[in-house]
Amino acid sequence: MSEAAIDYRAVFHALPGMVALLTPELVYTDANADFLRQSGRRREELIGRYLFDVFPDNPNDPTATGSRNLEASLRRVLASGERDTMALQRYDVESPERPGEWEERYWSPINAPVLDVDGRVVLMVHRVEEVTELIRARRRAAGTRSRVLEAELYTRSRELQEVNERLREAHAREREVALALQDAMLPAPNLLHHQAAVRYQPAVGALNVCGDWYDLVELPGERMAVAVGDVVGHGLAAAGVMGQLRSALSAASRVSAGPAQALEVVGLYSRSVEGAESTTAVSVHIDWTTHTLTYSSAGHLPPAVVRAGGEVVFLDGATDPPLGARPEHVARPQDRQTFASGDTLVLYTDGLIERRHEDIDVGLARLARSLAAHRRLAPEPLADTLLLDLLPAAGATDDAALVVLRL
Structure with a gap:
């Protein structure tokens, strides 16, 4: 008796947590149910659209770096063909119900390549862990303590970025x-x-x-x-x-x-x-x-x-x-x-x-x-x-x- 074929599309959409598929041009080609729900976007608002047209940086925050950091990570995956784990990111998202209002969000993304038989990147898996509620809950539980925690998370994020920068410098020296x-x-x-x-x-x-x-x-x-x-x-x-x-x-x-x-x-x-x-x-x-x-x-x-x-x-x-x-x-x-x-x-x-x-x-x-x-x-x-x-x-x-x- 042969085993039933696995419906990988159904598996993808049932995955827990936010997962999307991007083309090398950073265009959405698919997104699972959790990604649509937690991002507050309908499927037709994502598929076929450029990532940073859907989720741009908050224009009211001149210090916003979420888009720039995410694009740099995705470009590294395309160039190296290797997974890239990002530090915790603050990435404000425009409210779909109230255009012009931006909601403070915290995401922890992992970007991984999908390679063809020749080892070339044909798709990228963009997995996002939504930790906004965790940050907010800790703030409500202990206001000052939560601010210290946020500062610590930010410091660790900066430390990770510095480590990544040193690694890139080492790679650049190897290239030279x-x-x-x-x-x-x-x-x-x-x-x-x-x-x-x-x-x-x-x-x-x-x-x-x-x-x-x-x-x-x-x-x-x-x-x-x-x-x-x-x-x-x-x-x-x-x-x-x-x-x-x-x-x-x-x-x-x-x-x-x-x-x-x-x-x-x-x-x-x-x-x-x-x-x-x-x-x-x-x-x-x-x-x-x-x-x-x-x-x-x-x-x-x-x-x-x-x-x-x-x-x-x-x-x-x-x-x-x-x-x-x-x-x-x-x-x-x-x-x-x-x-x-x-x-x-x-x-x-x-x-x-x-x-x-x-x-x-x-x-x-x-x-x-x-x-x-x-x-x-x-x-x-x-x-x-x-x-x-x-x-x-x-x-x-x-x-x-x-x-x-x-x-």
Whole structure:
């Protein structure tokens, strides 16, 4: 006999205490019965509306900070993908029966992310513990004592805010160190005979420094190896793994017979590096004598070649799983593509083109359009234009590495 399916919507609305669901744009998408009752709002007054249009700060109180503190907490959840517990907040609410009159309320909110399969925040659970009556009861029971209690609660709230601020400062310092480490390990290309531009664009948010890298290696003869890669994870640990794998691939490219063999060597090495699991990378060996590109990919997005006439070709003929993903060693594939003088080769990491709730083919098509439209630009201005065209105006949630090379 099969078990009856659980009606999670009914469970949500029966939850004790005030609980609402918010979109990443801070718009109400659902609220349970207790939230509607204790906030004094009807369902149609909440759903589909911006949080701070429904509950703004009291305009008659210039010291009101409830909205600002709540928005800062929600933005931290969006940026970090982690739960944020707020200190007790005074948040006056306009009376629904008497517009223009504001009721003193005390709320203790907890904001938690709901993540999709890729770890991105798609909803936020906004849980509020209404403690106004507790504060009022204690005031009535002992007037002076209740004022002391309120002062103590406020002091503790300030202390918690100071602790949170110190934590954010520590996270910011970690980000600065990670960025400095990445900057030291990702130098500008020092090429004698070729035009190239490289970019590294960190994600927004204090903890979102990732393990993206690029590398350009001049080989004997009229040849060069170009690569980009992406380590899973954030912060100093990911930056350290990135440095090890980049150095290993740079060395392997100098002595291997081609990009597939170089990635094989680094794949074997990655099994001994903690945190290197599921790292993706792609390597392209350029031969100006034969005008050929030999390439191999370890689970990475395909490099692009834009022709002088505007055609964009993606190098997607030799894709294999990420580094170290196979339980046993198997030779990696590689493929070739011819090029003409004046073509441009572009390698990049997923932060440049991927967007939430969007198929990867949409991002690749957006890249192809931008390359075709700006193909006549030299590598340096083309790199800047691609970042401007493709990255969100509010800042990317993932790092982006970019290499642009005139062939």
